[in-house]
Amino acid sequence: MVNLLTFFTDPYPDELIYSAISRFHFYSGNTSFVETLEELFQSRSLVPSIEFGSHFSTLVQNLGSNYSVESLLAQNTVYPYFAPFITIERQKKLLEDVSTNGQGIHGRLGISGGKISRKQGLFYCSKCANNDINIFGEPYVHREHQLQGIDYCPHHELTLKMYPIDYREFSRNGYIRFDRRQMDLSELQEIESYEFKEVQVKLAKMAYRLLQIPINQFSIEKVFKKYRTLLRENNWLMTNTRLKREELFKAFISKFPQGFLEKYESLVTVNGQNQWLQIMVTNYLRNSVHPFRHLLLLYFFDEDIDSFLEIKEDDGPFGRGPWPCLNKAAKHYKDLVISDVEIKARDKVLIGKFSCSCGFEYTRVGPDKSEDDKWSKSRITAYGKVWEEKFEKLVSLDVSREKMALELDVSLKTIYNRIASKETSPELTEKYRAELLEWREKFPNANRKQFQTELKKTFTYLYNHDRGWLDAKFPSKRDTLHTPKNPDITLKNNTENRIEYYRSLLLDAIKECPDVTRTQLSRKFQRAYKYLSETDKEWFDANLPRKRQATTITNATDWELRDQEYYQKIKEVYPELMALEKPVRITGTLFSKRLNIFNLSVKSYVEKLPQTNKLLNEISETVQEFQIRRCCKVIDRMLEEDNAVRFERLRESCAVETKYFKKIKPYLEEYISKKQKKT
Template identity: 60%
Template sequence: MLSFFTDPYPNELLYSAISRYHFYIGNVGFAETLEELFGNRAVTPSIDFGSNLSTFVKKVGNNYSVEKILTENTIYPFFAPFITEEKQKMVFEDVSGNSGGLKGRLGISSTKVVKKDGVFYCSRCSKEDIEMFGEPYIHREHQLPGIDYCPHHELLLRVYPVNYTEHSRTGYIRLDKRMMDLGNSNDDTPKEFKKVQITLAKMAYKLLELPNNKITLVNVFNKYRTLLRENNWITRNSAVRQEDLLVAFNSKFPKGFLEKYNSDMKISNENNWLAIVVTNPNRQGVHPFRHLLLMYFFNQDIESFLMLKEDEGPFGSGPWPCLNVAANHYKKFVITEVKVSKREKTDIIIGKFKCSCGFEYTRLGPEKTESEKWRKNRVNAYGEEWEAKFDELVNMNMHREEIAAALGISESTVRSKISIKNKSEQRTEEYRSNLLLWRKEFPNANRKQFQREFIKIFTYLYKNDRKWLDENLPSKRSDMLQDMGQKIEGYRSLILKEKKNDPKVTRSKLWYKYNRACKCLYEHDFDWYSVNFPATIKNRRNTSHVDWDARDEEYYQKIIEIYPNLLSLEKPVRILRGLFSKRLNLFYLSIMDQMDKLPKTNKLLEEITETVQEFQIRRCCIVIDKMLEETGVVRFEELRETCAVGTPYFKGIKPYLEEYILKKQNDKGI
C-alpha cells in the first residue's frame, strides 16, 4: 500500500489526480508511476474512465473504492442513465479490469457524436482552482463529449495546448498555468447556438451529480413515453407519430445546430436515432448528448425529468376498480389484470376488466386523465351478485327509472332484462313464430339483421332458447363450421346462376357482388374456378408513336414562360408540378411514370418546385419587403400571423428570414 497519494479535488478526473501524483512524487518516467499505482508498466492511461481500478484501490488504501472513483472521478455518470441495469453492472467489472469492452458497452464506438480530442478547461474555473488549491486541474464536466461550455461560468471551453492523444502512450498531462490562456477572449458562437449549448452543459453537469445507477434506460424510455403521451405524439394504438415528431424536433433547434453535432436526421430515414430512442426500449448505443437534446426538446431539465411519472401503458398500472354498483367492493381497486386488444380496422385500444364477482366491462384507451378509471364503455357481463340485486329491486315493485338509477343502467336495459326474465312457453312460441315469419319474408337476410330489427325477440331467444335459435338462424360462426363440400356446392350454383342470368358478366363484377363465394372457390376449388369464371380482359395499350424529344422541348419552353408570372402573383401560390399541369393543361406533367421520357422538363421542375418550407420562406420574404418599405421594421409575431405559419414551423425558418432581413438592410445601407 502506498504511503502517499494526491486525493482528487472536487469533480477532478482520476487521470488528472494521477498526473499530479506523478509530478509530486518526482518519478523520472511514467512507467515507474504506473508500476506504483497499478502494478503494471503496460497500463494505458484513460482520460475518461480509467482501468484496472481494483488494483489501484488496493495500492492507494481503504479510503477509495472502485464504485466511488467511477462515480466521482470519471465521466461514467454521464452515460449511466442511458444503459440497462445489466450493463451498468458489467461496466463496474470492465473498469475493475482492463476496460476492454467498455466503449462498446456504452455505445461510444458506434456513435457519430464527436469525441473530444484534447484536454479542455474553463479559464475562470482554472483561476478559482489556483486561488483555492494553488494549481489548476482537469474537471470532468469539461471533458464531456458534445459539451462546449462551462456549466458554472457559461464560458466557451478552451483546449490545452498539449494533446494527450499525442503526448505519450503511457504518459499523463498535468495542467500548467504557464501554458494556459486565463484571460478574457471573444466568443464568436452564434447566440442561438450558445443558448442551447449552455442549457445542455448545465443538464450534463446535473447527470454527473446523480447517485450511482439511480435510473436505467428502461426508466428513461418510460418517462419519454409519458412526455410523448402528454404532448399527443402517441396514437390510440400506442404508436409514435414519428414524422410529426421529427418535424417538430428539428424546428426546435437553430438551423445548423444538429448538423454541427452530427445529430441531424431526415424524415426519409426511418432508422434515425430519434425513432430508436422513442420506440425501442431495448435498443442501446444512443449517445447521452442526444438524450439531452430530446429532453431539451421537451423543455425538461434533469430535476423535472427525474420527477416525471413513468408511463404505465394505455390503462395505467393496476389494480383497477370494480364498477359493479351491487357489490360491497364497488369502486374498490380489486381487479388485478386487464386484457388489452385492438380493433382490427381502426386500431383503437380496448381494455377488458373482469372482477371475481363476475362483473366484466370494457373501456377504450388510452387513458388521458385519472378520472377515466371510473368510466366504462360497455358491460360484457353483470355477474350473479348484480343479477340477484336486480331481481331484488324488481320484486320490490320499484319503478324502472328507480331501478336504472340504482344500478347505473338505462331504462331500456331494465325493460329488456325484465322481458327476458319473464320466460314462458307462450312467449317462447310467439317469438319463434315471429322469427320464422321474418325468415320466410327475407330468405337471404342474416342473423345480424334480425338482431338489429328485433333486439327484444333476439335477446329473449338467445338467453332462453339458444339451441333452437342456432338451428333456425345460424350465426356466421356456425356457417363457418358448415361442411366445406356443401359450402363449395352452394357457391358453385350461385356463380352459375349469375352467369345464366347475365351471360356478359365479368370476373370483376362477380368478385364485387359475391366476394366471399369467389374467395372460397379461388382458395379451395381453383380448378373449377379457372374453368367456369369469365376470362380476364387484357388492357390494350395505345402504341401510337410520340416524338418525346419535341414534346420535352415544347413543355420546357412553356414552363419557362409561365414561371415568372406564377412568382409574381399577388396572392402567392406554392410552385408544384400539378400547378403547371393545371395552368398549361399538360396532362403528362402529373404522371411521374412519363417524366423519364421528358428529362429536360423533369430537371427544370425539380429545380423550381418548392417544398413547404421553401414556400413559407418566399411568402414571408414578400411580406418582409412590404414591412421594410412601409415602416422599416419587421415584427416577427406580426409576420408569422400574416403568413399563417405555425409556431413550430416558423422557428425552423426564422434563421433564413433573419439572414434575408440583414441582407436587405445592408443593400439599403441601413
Template identity: 40%
Template sequence: MLPFFTEPYPDELIYSAIARYHFYSGNLDCKDTLEEVFQSRTVIPSLEIGSHFANLVTQIGMNYSVEKLLSEHTIYPYYAPLLTSVRQQQIMRDVKGNGKGLYARLGMAAGSICKKAGLYYCSQCAKNDIERFGEPYIHREHQLQGINVCAHHSLHLKKYPIDFTMSSRIEFIRFEQSKMDLSALQSVQANYSDLEVQLAQMAYKLLKVNISKYSRENIVKKYRALLRERGYITTANQVRQQELHKDFLRKIPNNFLEKYDSFLDIDDEYNWLKVLTRNIKRHVHPIRHLYFLCFLEQDVKRFLEEVTEDQGPFGSGPWPCLNKAANHYKRPVIEKVTVTRDYKSKAPIGTFECSCGFVYARKGPDQFANDLYHIGRIKVFGNVWKAKLIELEAEQTYSIRALAKMLGVDSKTIKKYLQSEEDKSKSSMDSTSQLELPRQIVLNGINSHPDHSRTAIRKLFPKEYMYLYRYDKEWLLERLPNKKAPVQSKGKIDWYVRDLEYMNKMKALHNELISLEKPVRITKSLIGKRLGIVANLENHLDKLSLTATYLNKICESVQAFQIRRCCKIINRMIKNEEPVLLWKVQRLGGVKSHHFHEIKSILESYLCQRQEVDCHDQTTS
C-alpha cells in the same frame, strides 16, 4: 497506502489529480507513479474514466470509495443513467479491475460520435481555479463528447496545446497556466448558440446524477410516459415514428444534428431516434438523449426525479372487479385489459373482464387514482350478478330502486333483467308444446313418403325441418331416413383433356389476377377456389403435369408478392408524377419493417430501372 495524495478538486478528473500527484511527488518516471498509485507498472492511464480503482482506493486513503471516485471524478455519470442495469454492473466490475471492455460497454470505442482529440478547458473556469486553488485543473464536464461550450459561462471551450493522443501512453498531462490562453472571450454568437448552451447545462446536470439510481429501463419508460402524454403512442402501444420524426426535426433541424454526427435519416429503419424510443438493449450516445430531452422540453433533474414511468393508458394492473354483486368487489383480481381505440375521439378504450363474468369498459387514459374505479359502460353482467339479482328479488323486501342501488345499475336495467327472467321461465314452459306441431308435420311427411331421402324431406318441409334442426336436433336425426351411399361414377376420366382445360383456365385467371387494381397473392389455394378445382389440385395433381408446371410458375411466395405489390405502387407514383419515397411505399404496401429491409435493395434497383426507362422515353420523344 500513500503518505500523501493530491486530493481531487470539485469535478476534477481523477486523471488530472494523479497528474498533479506525479508533479508534486517529484517522480521523473511515470511508471514509478503508476506503481505508487495503482500498485502496477503496466497500467495505461485513462483520461475519461480509468481502471484498477480497487487498488487506487487502497492507496489514496479511506476517504474514497470506488463508487465515489467513479461518480464525482470521472465522466461515467454522463453515461450511467442511459445504460441498462446489466451494463452498469459490468462497468463497476471493469473499473475495479483491469478495465477490459470498459469503453466498448460505454459505446465509446467504435463509432463514437463527437470524439474529442485532446484536452479542453474554459478560460473563465481556469481563471477561477487559479484564484481559488492556485492552479488550473482538468474539469470533467469540459471533456464530454458533444459538448463544446462551458455550462457555467456560455463560452466556447479551448483546446490545450499538449495533445495526450500524441504523447506517450503512460504520460500524465497536467494543465499549466503558462500554456493556457486565458484571454477574455465573448459569449457564443453562432447559430443555435442557445441550444448548445442548454445542452452543456443539461450534460453538467447529468454528471450530478446518482449513478446507481437510474438505468436505461427506467429512462425508456419515462420517455414513453411523455410520448403518450403528447399523443405519440398508438392504441396498440406503438410509437408513431413518422409523426415523431417530423416534429423532432422541426425543433432540432438536421443541419444542426449533422454538425454533431447525429444526422437523422427518416427512411433508415434503424436510425438513432427509433432505437432510442423502442430498443432498450442498443446503446444510444448521451448527447442524443439530451437532444431528445430538449425536444420534449424537459430539464434533466425534473425528468429523472418527477416524471413517472409509463404504465400504459390504464396503469400496470391488476385492476379491480366493479361487480357489486361479487364478494371480491373492488379487489384487484383482473389481470388483463384489452385496449381498443374509440373510432371518433381516437382515445384508448379499456375492456376489463373478470372471472365472475362481469365485463366493463372505460375510456382512457387514466388521469387520477379514482379513475381506476370508474365504469364507462357495462358490457356483460355475468351469472354472478344475475344470480344475486334473482336472490334479492325473491326476498320481496326491496324496491326496484333499492335493487338498482345495491347492484350499481339503473332502475331500468333491473326491470329489463327481471322481465327477461320471466320471459325465459315462460319460454321453458312453452318449449315442449312449441315443438309438437313441427314434429308432427315432419313425422307425417316421413311416413307418407317412405322412399324420400333426407334432402327431399327437407325440401318438402323447410320451415319445420330447420326449426327442429335448431331446437330438437337429436329427435330429428333419429327419425330421418338413413343416409344413402354416394353413387360412384363408372366413367373413365381423360386426365390429359382435363389437364389442358385446367391450364387454359388458369392462364385466363392469372391474367385477370395480375391486372387487379388491389393485388392479391397468387397461390395454389386461391387458384383452386376461384376455378372450383381444389379437390383435384390437392389429390390428383400428379396426373395433371401441365397444370402442376404452370402452377409452380405463377404461384408467389410471400416475399415475391410483397415485391410485386410494392412495384405496382412505385409504378402508380411515377405515373402520377409523385416523389417515390420508400418509406411511403412500405406503408402503402403494408410490409413489416423487417420484411421490407429484405426487399429494399430489389425495389431500389427496380426504381432505378424505371427512372432510366422514363429518361430514355423522354429523350427519344
C-alpha cells in the same frame, strides 16, 4: 507490496482523476511519467485514460482509506454521464473494469458504436479557469467540460475552448497538466459560436446534473420505463407496446433547429430503419445508445434531469394489476379480483377490457391518468349471472327505476331499456314481425347485420322473445356458414346472393341521387364497388354512371342552382333533426346521409356552395355543443318530474365521460339557473 504515498494532490471539485494525477506528477518532482505510474499503479506500462481511468484498486490502496474505487468512479470520471443509460449488469462489470485494466469500458458503454465522436483534446471554460486560479491558484481539467457532444460550459454558458497541447502527440504514458500560460483566458466569444446555443446550453446543464446523481440510483431498465410513461402521456403509443413511429419521428425532428441533429451526428429520418431513437424507446437491450442522444430525447419531451427522475415508471396503460370488479351487485364489488386485462386499439385509442369470474365485463378508455382511474369504467359489455339475478329481484320487488339504477350502478336509460326488453305480448310480437317483414320486402338483399343496425329495437325484441321465428325468416351468419352436403351449390348460391345484394346497394344509391359519380359510389360502397368491378364487370359497366371528365363536370354544374337546392333541403330537415326524441349531433355528414347528398361532408365541395356552407357553419355542432344540448334536454325532463337535477345521474343518462362532463358543467349550471328563474 503496496506502499502508501506520503502525499497526493487531492482532486478539486469535479476534477478528473487524470488531472489530479497530472498535478501530482508536477508537484512530486518526478522527471519521468514512468516513475509516477510506478508510484501510483505499480506499473511502468499503463496508458492513461482521460475520461475514465483504470487499475483503480491498486491506486486506492496506495492513496489510503480516504479513497475507494466507487468514489473515484463517481466523483472524478465522466462515468456518471453514462451510468443511467446502461443495464445493471453492465454497471457491475464496469466497476470491475476500472478496478483492473479497463479494457472493456468503451464497449460496455456503447461508445465504440455510439457514432458520437469523442473529443479530440482537453477542453476548458475561460471563466471556470479564471475562477480556479483565484480560488485554488491553478486551473484544472473539469470533467463536465470533457463530455462527448457538449460544447458549452453549464455554469457560465460559454463555448468550451480546446487546450493547445494535443494529448495524442504529448506522450503515450504522460498526463497533461493545465498551464495558465498556454490558455486563452479571455471570456469574449465569437459570433459564430452562438449557433444552436439555446439547445446546447440546456443539454450541457442536463449533462452536468447527471454527474451529480449517485451512479447506482438508475439504470436503463428504469429509464426505459420512464420513457414509456412519457410516450404514453403524449399519446405516442398505439397499444401497450406498438409505437406511433412516423408521428413521433416527425415531431422529434421538428423540435430541433435545422442542421442541429446532423451536426451532432444524431440524424433521424422518418422512413429509416433500426435508428437510435427507435432502439431507445422500443428495444433498449439491443444496443447501448450514447447518453447525448438520451439528452436529446429528454429535451424533446421538455424535461430536465430532476423532473425526469420524478416521473413514475410505466406500469402499462391501465396500471399494475390486479384490478377491481365493478359489479355493484356482487359481494366482491371493488375487490381487486381481476388479474388480466385485454388491451386493444380502436381508432388510435386504447381500450382495456376487464373480465371478472362473476361474468361482469367492463371496458375503460386508456391510458389511465391517475390511480383513481382504476375505479372507473367507460362501458359495461357483459353483466353476468350475479348482476342479472339482482336485477330480476329488484324488478320483482317493484323497486323504483331510479333506485335500481343506483343499486346496480348503471344509467336510468339502461334500466328502462332492460325492463322494456322483458315486456312481451302477442300484440307486440305481431307488431315487430310486421316491421321486419315490411323492411325485408323493401330491402330483399339486406343481411341480418343491417337489419340489426337499422331496426335495433325491433331486432332486440324478436331476438329475446321470438328467436325461432327470427332465425327462420332471417338466418344468422353463422347458420349459413355451416358446411353443407353440396358445398359447390351453396358457394354458388352465396355468390349469386352477394352479387344481387351489391347490385341493389348501388342501384338504390343511383336512384336516390341520379347525379352521383363513380368516385362517390366507390367511397360510400367500397366493398360492393370493388367486388362488382372485378367479378361482374359487364353489369358494372352497363349500369354505373359513365366516367366523366373533370372539365365537363365543371362546365355542366350550375353551382348557384345547386347551392339554393341544398340550402333549402337542409333548412327543411334541420327542425326535424332537432326535434328527435333521441338527440343526434348536427354535422355535415349527418345531412349527407339524411339527404343522400354525398359531398356535404367534404369541405372543399361545400365551399363552392356559399349559402349552404354558411348555413352548415351556423348549425353544425362541436362534440361539446352536442353534449350540452343533449344534457339540457334531460335537465328539462328532470326539472319537470322532480324539480331537481342530480349531476351524477345526469352524466350517466347522457353517457358523458367524467373528464368531459367537468368541462360542460358550468354551462349546465347556468342553464339550470335560467330555467329556475323563469319558473
